[in-house]
Amino acid sequence: MDIVKLSINRPVGVTVGAILLVMFGLIGLTAIPIQLTPAVDQPEIKVETRWPGRSPQEVVDEITKEQEEQLKNVSNLKDMRSETTEGSSTITLEFAIGTDISEAKQDVADALRQVADYPDEVTRPSVKATSGAAENAIAWIIIDLDPAYADQFPDFDITTLFDPLDKEVRPLLDRIDGVAEVNVYGGRDREVQVLADNEALALRGLNIADLIRALRSENVNTSAGTIAEGKRDYRIRVIGQFESPEDVLSTVVAERNGKSVFVRDVAAVDLAHTKQRGFVRSFRQPSIAINIIRQTGANVMDVMEQVRLRLEDVRTDVLPNIAGDVGPHLRLRQVYDETDYIKSSIDLVTQNLWIGGLIAALVLFIFLRSLVTTGIVVLAIPISVIGTFLVLLVFGRTLNVISLAGLAFAVGMVVDNAIVVLENIYRRYQMGESPMVAAYRGGREVWGAVLASTLTTVAVFVPIITIQEEAGQLFRDISMAIVASVAISLVVSVTVIPAACSRWLRDDLHARSSLRKAVDSIFGIAPLFSGMVAGASRGIAGIQRGMLGWTLRPAIIIALTAASLFAAGAMVPPMDYLPAGNRNLVFGGLLIPPGLSMSEKVDFAERIEAKVKPYLAGESDLADLPPIPAGVDEFGDPIRYDPVQVGNFFIGSFGDFMFVGGTSTDERVVIPVGQLLTNSMNDLPDTYGGASQSSIFGRGVGGGNTVNVEIVGPDLDRVVEAARFIFRLIGSNEEYGYGRIKASPANFSLGQPEIQVRLTQEARELGLRPLDVGIAVRGLFDGAFVDDYILDGEAVDMVVLPRGGRLRSIDNMGSIPIATPAGQVVPLDTLVRASGATSPQSIHRV
Structure with a gap:
């Protein structure tokens, strides 16, 4: 089939086809998911297990090793790593590319069920599938008390709002289509505290372990079978689970002298909150942070539009009703929105597309010197680019900075085929052939060359599409965009270009007005350049003949080659795997001494806030701020950034790690904010920290120009x-x-400070065992776990603590009376010896 002839004879069909391609391309543009970066498939599953209050070594021995033993045989498992910290075990399973994550998750859950048994107090392992880029939050929300009302509520504790936010706000956001996960940070769970009177227990010959055993045995619902009564079978259940604090107080602990000892005789019951182990602060105010993580492949723009609507509902309908009189004065601020950067990136690339297209048109006009022929070639740009959106949608790709970059590159490439075809048509047209004949013969002559040229371009990028690893997934979109646009330009060059030339080129080539001739010569500039080119051509031809051909010509070639190589080497930019982008988000961490108390962490946070405060938006005029020091250059001269105001600022701590983050009021100038936060952290004693601009590719993708060194051993x-x-x-x-x-x-290299408690020989002779003493000691500080308590339909922890609350010093432990199995009541300090030691903060296993 002669496609060139068919296109010339069917111009209406070609026009309709081009219009349909553009129309469906525009429809595809509205339907294609939009996100910041390509979705990188990194099949990972995380298994998280909590055992509150236990050391990393205990967690490894009792939980991590047992789980690893069962998980190592899961199908398609590529790598398994674990990180064990105080009270927590996290095992990360990496699977081969292409593994069905749902099946892998089921296999992991089945393997975990093979673990024989877990110690008391261990929570059920949670299995969560992750996928690289989806781990990056698309939004961060801060909830705090308006500082203007802080003096009216001096006793308000924002951390106590975790439960209502978790029950009312999180489900509201979680139900948005496209949201994968919503996390709440900085709050404290509710717990039921049994406040034991250690003296009352000891006087009755009881201890914490006896109290816990009594409560556990009572807090049970037991199925007792079924019974047939008439026409029906009835299930029989023995109900014992606590439904109110009065049920707890009425529990019988033991019998003494013929009388029952109730919990109310030796303890009280209170509804409180768990021990604070972390915090979040924003603008020097205690806060709660919420982040939102999208589903892989979800349209971020649509998701965030729904998120903003739901947040407005939360602000007006939920927050005013969750904290009594404080509720109306709670603030909800969205401090980070990924779509802001996406919009700016799309606008920038769109602007570049327009500029690139206009420059291409201008260059074409300069060389073609014809508005008609320039317009015919320029037609290839919108048809090819817009048609590419339809191809991306069909192949399930997304619109992101990588695919948009591919379209920007393609703007200059899609006109190549059109230029070749049109130039040949125009050449024959200038030879005197009619537009119809010139269009047909000119198109047919170069059809094979255009096809070969397109196939060579496609051959370069197609292999990238077939790569399954991370690099292939990252650059697949740019390859897909270029291949699709160039392929479409091939079709355009052999259909639209000949058809347009056959109808738009006029037969009266030589009958032109003086204005048209002036335009064709670019007002005299074209002949000037033609003369210069002709002179250069004659000069080049001259040095290729005679003596100059074997003396001067080689020298010129060598000189030009050397100059080109030198210039290329000098202009090579620093090599890196992926660019960081210009994301308006700075994030960093602060290494602090192990075992630092919560009050010291808050003090560190306040000292950092004091350094940052002058740069916060609204605190000072930009002109009054001092420059931001950034070290020295290679000559020893100081480097300083111009001051920049911080738009949002937050700081938090969990475990032995503190983190800081912020944004700039000027989204084009972000790096100085990172330097400001780094300077603020490095002034603290015995710490080391740093903050930098976050990469657009986020965690887990790329890894930058890093080299990982693993040290492994038994x-x-x-x-x-x-x-x-x-x-x-x-x-x-x-x-x-x-x-x-x-x-x-x-x-x-630094161990976690700990106090090791050992039983004395006297304690062993009195019948005490390490387990009983451990329960008693844990009940003095963190709280000895009893069981789950159903509160408002939700399971919360029930723990035993001393009356008066958790002890604040190890010195207060010695006077606590303990009833021994031998019947004696003795102070705890006569039964144990405490000594200082260190232990690992966390244990990583590969």
């Missing part, structure tokens, strides 16, 4: 010693330095 002490040696070796190297090394765990 002996933890030897592993730590080897890691310490390698850390010092690399840090002392001038090419790297300590500032470019990141260790995991961060403070691997």
Whole structure:
């Protein structure tokens, strides 16, 4: 089939086809999911298990090793790593590319059911599938008390709002189509506290372990079978689960002297909140943070539109009703919105597309010197680019900065085929052939060359589409966009271009007005350049003949080649795997001494806030702010950034790690904010921290230009010693330095301070065992776990604590009376010996 002839004879059909392609391309543009970066498929499953209050070594021995033993045989498992910290175990399972994550999740759940048994107080393992880029939050929300009303509510604790926010706000956001997960940070769960009177227990020959056993045995619902009564079968259940504090107080602990000892005789019951183990602060105010994570492939723009509507409902309908009189004065602020950067990126690329298209049209006009022929070639740009949107939609791709970059690159490429075809048609047209004949013969002559040229371009990018690893997934969109646009331009060049030339070129080539001739010559500029080109051509031809051909010509070639290589080497930019982008978000961390108390962490946070305060928006005029120091250059001269105001600022702490974050009021100037936060952290004693602009590719993708070194061995002490040696070796190297090394765990060389309690010989002779003493000691500080208590239809922890609350010092422990199995009541300090020691902060296993 002669496609060129068919297109010339069917111009209406070609026109309709082009219009339909553009129309469906525009429809595809509205339907294609929009997100910041391509979706990278990194099949991972995380297994999280909590055992409150236990040391990392205990968690490893009792939980992590048992789970790893069962999980190592899961199908398609590529890598398994675990991180165990105080009271928590997280196992990350990485699967081969292409693994069905739903099946893998089911396999993991089945394997975990093979674990024989877990200790008391261990929560049921949670299995969560993750997928690289979806782990990045698309929005961060801060909830706090309006500072203008802080003096009216001095006793208000924002952390106590965790439960209402978790029950009312989180489900409201979780139900949005496209939202994968909503997390609430900075709050404290509710718990039922049984406040034991240790003296009353001891006087009755009881201890904390007896109280816990009594409560556990009572707080049980037991199925007792079925019974047939007439025409029906009835299920029989023995109900014992606590439904009110009065049920707890009425529990019989033991019998003494023929009388029952009730819980009310030795303890009280209170509804309170768990021990504070972390915090979030924003603008120097205690806060609660909420983040929203999208589903893979979801349209971020649509999701965020719904999120904003729901947040407005939360602001007007939920917050005023969740904290009594404080509720109307609670603030809800969205401090980060990923769509802001997406919109700016799309606008920038769209602007570049327009500019690139106009420049291409201008260049074409300069060389073609005809508005008609220039217009014919320029037709290829919108048809090819818009048609690419339909191809991306059909293949399930998304519109992101990578695919848009591919379209920007393609603007200059899609006109190549059209130029070749049109130039040949126009050449024959200038030779005197009619537009119809010139269009047909000119198109047919170069059809094969245009096809070969297109196939060579496609052949370069198609292999990238077939790569399944991370690099292939990242650059698949740019390859798909270029391949689709160039392929469409091939069809346009052999259909639309000949058809347009056959109808729009006029037969009267030489009958032109003086204005038209002036335009064709670009008002005399074209002949000037033609003369210059002709002169250069004659000069080049001259040096290729005679003596100059074998003397001067080689020298010129060598000189030009050397100059080109030198210029290329000098202009090569620094190499990196992925660019960071210009995301208006700065994030960083602060390494603090192990075991730092909560009050000291808050003090550190307040000192950082004091350094940042002058730069907060609204605090000072930008002109009055001092420059931001940024070290020295290679000559020893100080480097300073111009001051910039911080739009949003937050700081938090969980475990032995503190984090900071912020945004700039000027989205074009973000790096100085990172330097400001770094300077604010590095003024603290015995700490090391840093903050930098967050990459658009976020966590888990790319990894930048990093080299990972793993130190693995069966002996933890030897592993730590080897890691310490390698850390010092690399840090002392001038090419790297300590500032470019990141260790995991961060403070691997520093142990967590702990107090080790050991039973004395006297305690053993009196019948005490480490388990009973451990329960008693835990009940003095963190609280000894009893069981779940159903509160408002939700299970919360029930713990035993001393009357008066948690002890604040180890010195207060010694006077606590303990009833021994031998019948004696003795102070705790006569039964145990406490000594200082250190233990690992966290344990990583590979």
